[in-house]
Amino acid sequence: MKIAVPDMISPSYFPALAAVELGFFQREGLDVTHELRAPANRTYEDMRDGHVDFVAAEAHAALAAFPEWRGVKLLCAQGQGMYWFLVMRSDLAAARGDLSVVRGRRIGAAPWVEMGLRRMLASVGIDPVRDAVNIAPIPGTLGLKVNIGVTAAEALADGRIDGFWANGMGAEVAVRRGVGTVVIDARRNAPPGCFNYTAATVATTDRLIAEAPAAAAGCIRAIMAAQAALRADIRLAGQVGRKLFPSPAAELIEELIRRDLPFYDPALSPAFVADMNQFARDVGILAGDVPYEAVVATQFSDLWAA
Numbered sequence: 001m002k003i004a005v006p007d008m009i010s011p012s013y014f015p016a017l018a019a020v021e022l023g024f025f026q027r028e029g030l031d032v033t034h035e036l037r038a039p040a041n042r043t044y045e046d047m048r049d050g051h052v053d054f055v056a057a058e059a060h061a062a063l064a065a066f067p068e069w070r071g072v073k074l075l076c077a078q079g080q081g082m083y084w085f086l087v088m089r090s091d092l093a094a095a096r097g098d099l100s101v102v103r104g105r106r107i108g109a110a111p112w113v114e115m116g117l118r119r120m121l122a123s124v125g126i127d128p129v130r131d132a133v134n135i136a137p138i139p140g141t142l143g144l145k146v147n148i149g150v151t152a153a154e155a156l157a158d159g160r161i162d163g164f165w166a167n168g169m170g171a172e173v174a175v176r177r178g179v180g181t182v183v184i185d186a187r188r189n190a191p192p193g194c195f196n197y198t199a200a201t202v203a204t205t206d207r208l209i210a211e212a213p214a215a216a217a218g219c220i221r222a223i224m225a226a227q228a229a230l231r232a233d234i235r236l237a238g239q240v241g242r243k244l245f246p247s248p249a250a251e252l253i254e255e256l257i258r259r260d261l262p263f264y265d266p267a268l269s270p271a272f273v274a275d276m277n278q279f280a281r282d283v284g285i286l287a288g289d290v291p292y293e294a295v296v297a298t299q300f301s302d303l304w305a306a
Helices: 014-021 040-048 059-064 114-123 148-157 168-176 206-211 213-232 235-244 249-263 270-282 298-305
Strands: 002-005 033-036 054-058 072-079 085-089 106-109 134-136 163-166 180-185 200-205
Touching: 002 014, 002 040, 014 033, 014 054, 014 072, 014 213, 014 235, 014 249, 040 054, 040 059, 040 072, 040 200, 054 059, 059 072, 059 200, 059 270, 072 206, 072 213, 072 298, 085 148, 085 168, 106 114, 106 148, 114 134, 114 163, 114 270, 148 163, 148 168, 163 168, 163 180, 168 180, 168 249, 200 206, 200 213, 206 213, 213 235, 213 249, 213 298, 235 249
Parallel strands: 002 033, 002 054, 106 134, 106 163
Antiparallel strands: 054 200, 072 200, 085 163, 085 180
């Protein structure tokens, strides 16, 4: 079986990677490998088309391949809350939380990821068209095997963009190189109402749930076991990172996962789904008021509700 992620050199989907690398899927009797398939819409499309069995990615991007949540279910969360960072060129001297710095700037953001930034800007009255905010994919980041966050940091250093909206690894690399300043950490200082726009989740198809419910349940248990193991011994993050990532990402991942541990809760609450669906309607990727039970595989909720 395969679990796909849209960005591998990143803390965003690390519980899924750790579940594979630390043997937690194997303990559930599942032979699972991870694959990088970018961007997120491609990840879900490949699951829809039967090329992968699970997707560990941003929840709302499931709508790229499964309109109105038909045919897909979220199994659990890898972490709570929208998890991207707005990083701007350090020479702009942007103040923490000051979104006005994006006016007249070029912001790199992946497809579907950019929706969170656009909606967040709208929430504070910034219109990308009126305020000349050019939000677009970074050239070269739409390939199947591209790690978008670290590529964004490189583009910022090269002056190809003025800022980016991407994962914590890209943010940390840019800050440590002295080329970027974190303006927004979506989990910690985004404007009110933005936290539940999306989250890093694990999803599968209705088809797999019907045909192999034990595999779906085993996937949830494997993710939860990885979260628990990382909470108990953060050094495991470094062990996995050194196996999967090049430098300097391998040296940074342990600290990045340490920062994410407070958000390692596998639950998918009705409040989260309601907020995410409202966000999806606001950005035009969802039409209906889809009920919680049509989004979440509630038959397995006792696994993470205990």
